[in-house]
Amino acid sequence: MDWDDFARWGGRIAEWGAQYHKTLRERPVRAQTRPGEIAAQLPVSPPDAPEAMDAVMADFEAIVMPGMTHWQHPRFFAYFAANAAPPSMLAEQLVNTVAAQCMLWQTSPAATEVEGVMVDWLRQALNLPQDYTGVIQDSASSATLSAVLTMRERATGYTGNREGLSGKGALRVYCSEHVHSSIDRAAWVAGIGQDNLVKLPTKGERFALDVVALEDAIARDITAGHTPAGIIAITGGTGVGASDDLGAVLEVAKAHDLYTHLDAAWAGSAMICPEFHADFWNGVAGYDSIVFNPHKWLGAQFDCSIQFLRDAQPQLNTLKIEPEYLRTTGDAVTNYSEWTIPLGRRFRALKIWFLIRCYGLDGLRTRIRNHVQWAGELCDALREIEGFEITSEPILSLFSFRCPGSDADQQRLVDALNDDGRIYLTQGALNGRKVIRFQVGQFDCTRDDVMMARDVIEEIWRQINGRKVKNF
Ligand SMILES: *Cc1c(COP(=O)(O)O)cnc(C)c1O
Secondary structure, three states: HHHHHHHHHHHHHHHHHHHHHHHHHHHOOOOOOOOOOOHHOOOOOOOOOOOOHHHHHHHHHHHHHHHHHOOOOOOOOOOOOOOOOOOHHHHHHHHHHOOOOOOOOHHHHHHHHHHHHHHHHHHHHOOOOOEEEEEEEEHHHHHHHHHHHHHOOOOOOOOHHOOOOOOOEEEEEEEEEEOHHHHHHHHHHOOOOOHHHHEOEEOOOOOOOHHHHHHHHHHHHHOOOOEEEEEEEEEEOOOOOOOOHHHHHHHHHHHHHOOOEHHHHHHHHHHHHHHHHHHHHOOOOOOOOEEOOOOHHHHHOOOEEEEEEOOOOOHHHHHOOOOOOOOOOOOOOOOHHHHHHOOOOOOOHHHHHHHHHHHHHHHHHHHHHHHHHHHHHHHHHHHOOOEEEEEEEOOEEEEEEEOOOHHHHHHHHHHHHHHHHOEOOOOEOOOOOEEEEEEOOOOOOOOHHHHHHHHHHHHHHHHHHOOOOOOO
8 A cells, every 4th residue: 555545544544433323323332243244254364465446445334334233433431431532533633643662752752741741631621630640551450450569569568579588478458349350450559469469348328438448358358467558549440430438448458558549430430520529539639649540531532541640659669660672861951751651652641631631621521510500310211210229329420220120120121231232231240139220421312312321221111011112
């Protein structure tokens, strides 16, 4: 392919993209394919002779697209949204085209410096103190692993990397039972071990970590000769939005000199709206590490996860390695690959710059406020359907509910809704029961998209239960 062809195809693909997004509502949200159906349409072996781009593009539409679940569909209510605002997509096209490896300052100074400024813009947007710096990671999972490794190294006097963990006893990390599975995996991979990730009960409407249980657990561990290493708090857990009392947890951490990491992967985006701070952000200042994903609610497309650090030094002490071939000379500069586990880095900051400039924080705030408002309205509408039960009240824009019947009936309804295709939602678990999660967060969704879900849910529920379908 020469560069004239590249320009022609680039234009055609941009046209295709605009058309795709303008007609998304006509497609089923979740892919309606069976396992193996897509693979069966691909040749078993690669072609020896070159093929025309026309043929490749035609197969993309015919074979690949029917097997895609449409994450940018305005009626995507499953998991959490993975928003990709148009300016962020355009920035990614530029980044893809320049295709730089941004591991060191000198391997692309602009990437490093824009990243530094974007982290600081977001720090201000989230109202964190001025002394926080940070880094853009691929995912919250990576940021959390970095923080747990830092907990480990700090608790072992920075000897773990050199000596290994043998003979060092049990390092203990504390969190609530509502943490995301990425916290478990970080404990596995960091050599802490699942058994030393102490999951504690929660209390109240927001499912906040019980700090009395936290204190007790730490005291018991110290008596048993274990080494408490850190605490992981959450703002906006994945299941039902569990949110800890950040100030109370931090106080316990300070009393025992423990490293703290806050997982705000989803809800962090909503903290650009000051009105949510009283309920969800009080006490945040002081956490050693905080992660939030602009690639979820905010609109910077995947991958884009911000890890703020109160003091970068402990994480640098944990992860920085400088072989001769990576050494740079001259003025002191920031080399972000020293802050993270992977060496290679994409230029992720550009899409944040495009996004924030094209919408302004106000434009992004309006979307988030609408989503929270509409989630509340829909929750009240579902509450009115006979036999339906709200199992967790909205936390920001996430709530859960049950239809009448058993756990199997919940799954039946979720599957039938997703087979229908007009909306997409997923199940979760709460207090040992299956619940149906509903989150509002897709960048282009409207109030009508959200409220339509009420009618679709009742209609499909009646259908699978052999009840008469009401006329809406
Ligand atoms: C989505 C999510 C994660 C994982 O995020 P990745 O960026 O996919 O690793 C972690 N914690 C919470 C609360 C989440 O919602």
